[in-house]
Amino acid sequence: MGSNYTLKDAPEHIIRDLIEREYPNDGDVHSRNALYLLRCRHSSSREAIKREVVRGEDSYYDSPPSWIDKAFDADRLYYVGRYSGDVRERILKHCRGTGANFTGIFPPVEIVTIKWIPGSEDTDERERKLANQIQESSENNGYSAYVYQF
Template identity: 35%
Template structure:
């Protein structure tokens, strides 16, 4: 956490929401792309939807977004398979625990409020 000279505290944890690119990927290709992981059933589940959204937490949002956009070997498994196309929102928090709670709540709210055809992914 960074403190400015005027006593204000910089919020250092961010919850971000990304819209990701839809594409068709076979289970075989998914396993190869994700270094032969056995369980990639979520790829098929995501492909049943028209819109893909990823919710994550980071202390360095620009660096994390770059990793997500690089694809192979960087970022989350989800964004390796479905690259991000735009940043939908970002919220800042002072404490890591608050950010992780907010990440889960954000994903839950998005799942409840979105219509069918939207797949919400989050780490863990």
């Protein structure tokens, strides 16, 4: 699935350079859609996860989203996303904890893949297929995975 890089504590310019080198977009960074898959760090404490959820989103205070328990029970965590624009900046937002609630709670540790998609293709369908592939692969290899997709 492409090269994997540890993102924890990596300087932003290093992440940008790695994306440009390993996942080149043959043209302008704004010219095509990108589908990306991030492996995220798991927390060992369900209560720590719930504290992060409460701290990050007031609306979760009484009932955290169902994906919290699913994520906690999984052996591996992934975030699949799509973006039309500068995907480097989007991934950096995830690394900073501001890209999505999920990556704010479970920070990305690896870029598993970035796939450039021509603007006319259905990115929703490709996102679902990628999430399903990861789920099937994990089951076939004896571990559980939770793939979050918005």
